[in-house]
Amino acid sequence: MQAVKMVNTELPDVLELRNVRQVYKDKKTGKENTVIDDLNLLIEDAPGKGEFIVVLGSSGCGKSHILRYISGIQTPTSGEVLIGGRPLQRSDRVGMVFQAYSSMEHYTVLENVALGLRYRGVSKKEREAKAMEMIVKVGLEGHEHKYAKYPNLSGGQLQRVAIARSLAYESKILLMDEPFGALDIETRTQMQDLLADIWLSITPTIIMVTHDIAEAVYLGDTIYVMRRNPGNIAKDFKSPLPLERNRKMKRSPEFIQTVHEIEDFMA
Numbered sequence: 001m002q003a004v005k006m007v008n009t010e011l012p013d014v015l016e017l018r019n020v021r022q023v024y025k026d027k028k029t030g031k032e033n034t035v036i037d038d039l040n041l042l043i044e045d046a047p048g049k050g051e052f053i054v055v056l057g058s059s060g061c062g063k064s065h066i067l068r069y070i071s072g073i074q075t076p077t078s079g080e081v082l083i084g085g086r087p088l089q090r091s092d093r094v095g096m097v098f099q100a101y102s103s104m105e106h107y108t109v110l111e112n113v114a115l116g117l118r119y120r121g122v123s124k125k126e127r128e129a130k131a132m133e134m135i136v137k138v139g140l141e142g143h144e145h146k147y148a149k150y151p152n153l154s155g156g157q158l159q160r161v162a163i164a165r166s167l168a169y170e171s172k173i174l175l176m177d178e179p180f181g182a183l184d185i186e187t188r189t190q191m192q193d194l195l196a197d198i199w200l201s202i203t204p205t206i207i208m209v210t211h212d213i214a215e216a217v218y219l220g221d222t223i224y225v226m227r228r229n230p231g232n233i234a235k236d237f238k239s240p241l242p243l244e245r246n247r248k249m250k251r252s253p254e255f256i257q258t259v260h261e262i263e264d265f266m267a
Contacts, residue, residue, distance in 0.1 A: 020079030054220030062231030095166025
């Protein structure tokens with residue numbers, strides 16, 4: 001099966017993974033294992049809206065590798081990682097939300113959300129004002145002086161802290177690695193709605209990895225399905241939903257049909 005070919009239009013590029021390959025060598029045998037090969041991903045800057053990309057695939061196909069490449073945590077064996085048409089740099093503002101809670105427990109919610117701005121040298125007054133703006137946006141107003149740890153905050157609230165921190169830092173790209181995987185179904189649904197609202201109001205580029213097909217179709221603008229051995233993008237699906245999402249859409253025939261199409265492809 002051929003990997004999906006990316007078509008570059010006249011729109012400016014947000015990011016591109018070009019001909020990426022990842023090889024690991026067994027230290028004992030010296031044998032090489034190619035886990036990703038011919039991986040290409042192109043995200044362009046659509047006027048008036050950000051792109052919400054969701055990556056699906058079985059365990060071990062390399063989904064999280066994509067996020068590590070874009071964040072700069074990992075460098076591929078070969079290939080290019082480009083942000084805005086140039087090689088990834090440390091100064092590129094890329095936010096990351098993990099499945100595990102990433103807040104610093106000895107800092108308050110306000111201090112956690114303002115942390116990236118503090119490292120950039122933004123004054124205390126300015127960074128706290130920006131942090132409070134994002135705290136309000138993610139629904140944490142009234143919790144800003146609590147320490148960002150369980151049980152002071154619930155799991156959903158701790159993930160809101162991580163999202164607010166990335167937004168306060170003015171990340172142009174927000175990466176999310178199974179961010180709601182540890183949450184109960186009610187909280188997960190609330191967080192999906194929150195994320196859909198954030199995407200609509202702030203229009204960042206969001207790249208999210210999930211195993212939940214319904215979640216992918218509800219949140220994503222484009223859904224990429226990866227295959228393994230070696231990992232690359234096998235097929236792309238477009239969400240049938242309008243930009244402004246609500247839960248009733250999950251019951252629409254178009255939504256259900258797209259979920260079934262992706263299930264059938266991945267089976």
